[in-house]
Every structure is written in structure tokens, then in C-alpha cells.
Amino acid sequence: MRYLLLLPLLLSAFLTFAQSDNSATVLKQLDAQTDHYGDIAHQIWELAELGYKEEQSSLLLQAELKQAGFTIEAGVADIPTAFVASYGSGKPVIGLLAEYDALPGVSQAAVPEKKNREGSQAGHACGHHLFGTASAASAIALKEWLMSSGRSGTVRLYGTPAEEGGAGKVYMVRAGLFDDVDAVLNWHPSDKNGADASSTLANKSAKFRFYGIASHAAAAPQFGRSALDGVEAMNHMVNMMREHVPETTRIHYVITSGGEAPNVVPAFAEVFYYVRHPQMREVKNIFNRVVKAAEGAALGTGTTMDFEVIHGSFNLLPNETLTRVVHKHLETVGGVTYTAEEEAFAKKISATLPEAKQTDLSAAQEVQPFSAPEKPYSASTDVGDVSWAVPTTALRTATWVPGTSPHSWQAVAAGGTSIGTKGMMVAAKTMTLTGIEFFQNPELLAKAKAELDRRRGADFKYEALLGDRKPPLDYRD
């Protein structure tokens, strides 16, 4: 009888052991797939497909997930290259984000000097080929863990196109695809390994189009109305407005059309604006004031104006509860150690960086201490909208040589080598260990949700900054 009473205890001890053993097995399997995933990432690197045109990259990842037993729903949120891959059933639902769009104008071979890659104008200068592949690899590893542990739960991989200016995730959030998700994991390629509870800037952009009346600029200017005047008057007003907006605002513009010839009064002109601020609500306000400036400019110059919102993304809401867990597992996994060959490559890349950016290469091995900086990164991402819908966490890993900036040829180069693959596997392993803990710990997820509720405020109701516009599927034409 006494032994019988002991049985449940022994059983639970065995299960605990089996589970921790499971995660070690799953990690080992993941490690054994390094070459395979390195190859997938390299294929996407070579494809270097631009935002909303990532047909083959998206299909490659879908095929991997399908092969592993995931159900694929493609073309979600009216975006042909977006997809959702699911495995398992019931709660919790853990989501992973996968990006795979490249950038125009940064063609680069996988060599440590600036050299165009033949036959391509684009390049993976933000490392999204690694981003997508590591997330898919981790989703598959989490599926393996779910299977072998016999736990219930759903792992869902979101294939999210056009991060670079296309705001793909915003349309997916707007379509409600994240509504039942308990936590979202993602990562980003970097020159460092770290996980911090930091934020980004909210951002809203629009093209303001002015319509005037063409006329001979010397013989009959009195009959013309200059659309370019409209643009210049608007810019002047916005530039004065800079003094009367919160200090942390960023407003930038380019004139995308300013007329054709000086002797023709321009009948059409266009200016493309970005408005950024650490708070999404401030961006809304300031953007509306920019619209007023455009209206006033049209009125004063005798032109007419309309505008098209191009994209918009919320500031990133950090989740400290979840990110501390990511950081813990990142420390377990550790950073990137170079072989002699990789070290030689890294040294050559480092020598091409601005002197202030040439740092000790051993930084690739280190994991940065956890932090929760007050100041947001001066950049924007469409992960922002996801982070207001679901507790979201991320890490970054050293897929690039220390000192490398994103969107540089040096990032494309390292991302095309085994350095990129190693950094990617650090991310895949860390997300897998974190995901396993999410599945095992419902209290943790509840705490993360409470943190999200606190950060977004009681009156929060999601309304995309980009309004009801359709995905700009042709924005890279």
C-alpha cells in the first residue's frame, strides 16, 4: 500500500525527467539539422525577393512546415505571400513570426569586400532569410516537443511578408489572425546576442499629391497653378511645425515628383512623408496636423490635394515577463563561436567598417546583459502591431560581424556565410527552449497577458494606423 502511494510521486518525477530530457533531445535534433536549415536560408538569400514578391521564399518555408506535418493556410489577409502554418490543438497557442523579404539596391556576394552578386539588384541586408528559416526551424522543433511530451497546445508559424516598408504584419493583425494567440516569439539578426525589453518608434507614412494647372512658365504663368508650390508650402509649414511638436518626434520627407521642366508650371507634384514618435497615439495626432498643413498649402496655392496612407505601425510594446525568460535561455544556448576561417572572414569585414564601429570580434560569443531601456530604438517595425495584440518577445543574435549595421553590404555578406547560419541556430534554439517553457507554464503566460493589459491601457481598442487601406502589393514595382 505504501508503495502504491509512492507510485504517483515516482511517476511525476519520471515525467519531469522525461520532459526535461525531451527538450534536450529536441535541441539535439535541431542542431543536427544545422546544414539543412543553413541550406534553406541560403536559398532564400539567393532568391532575395522584395516585399510582397516573396513567392518562392514563402513556398520554401511552407514546404518545410508541410513536410513536418503542419497545416498551411496560404494567402491570408489578402496577401498572396503571407501564410499561417499550424500544428496541434487547443491552448496555449504559441505563435512565431517569420520574415523573408529582401531589400532593393544592396546586391552583395558572400565575400568580405564590396562586390555585387551577379544577376541581382537586391540583397538580404536585414537578414530576413535567416529570420524566416530560424523561426520555421523552431516551430518544427516545438512540434516535435509537443508530440513527444504528449502535451496539448498549438504552435503556429506566421509567414509575414514585406516587413521593409510594406507593413505585412499590420494587415494580418487587422484580419484578426492573432486574436487567440497567448504569446508570440520572434527574433532579429544583429551583430550582438541579446534580449531586452525595449521599444521602437510608431510610424505613419503617406504620399501627398498636389494637382495644379500646367501653363507656359514665362508666357502665361498667370494662368498656371503650381502643384510644386503646394508641396513647397506644405513642407515649409511642416518644417515650422517641428518647433511645436514633442521633442522625440521624427518627421522626414522626400519629394517624389516635382514637375518635369522649369518652363512648364507643374500640374502634378508629390511628397512622401513619415511621422514617427515613441507613442502611437502621438503619431496619430501629429500626422493629422501634417494633413492640415497639406490642406492649407493647397488652399493658399490654388491647387488641390489628396493623400494616400502608405503604411503605419505601432511602437513595440515590450513584455518584460516573457523577455526575461528568453534571456535566460539565450544564456544557456550561448553566442556564436567562429572557426579560424570565419574569424579570418570577420576580420576582413571588420576592417571595412567605420573605425568607431570596429569592435572586438569576441563580442559574437557574448550575451548582452538583460536590460529594459527607457529610450526606444530609433526605428520602426510592423512587429509593433503584433505586440499590442499579443504578449510579444524577441531576441537578437550575432548573425553579422560585430560592428555591422543592418541594411549594409557587410550584413548581406555575413548573412550568406556560415556565420549567419550559426547566429540563426542560436535564435532557433533559444526560441525553442523558450517556447517549451511557455507550453509548460500557464502562470507565466497569464502574467505576460496582465503586463500587456497594463501597458496598453484599459481603453485600448485596436485601430490600425494605416486605416482600412489594402496591402500595397505593388509597392516595390
Ligand SMILES: [Zn+2]
Ligand atoms: Zn530592416
Ligand SMILES: [Zn+2]
Ligand atoms: Zn529587419
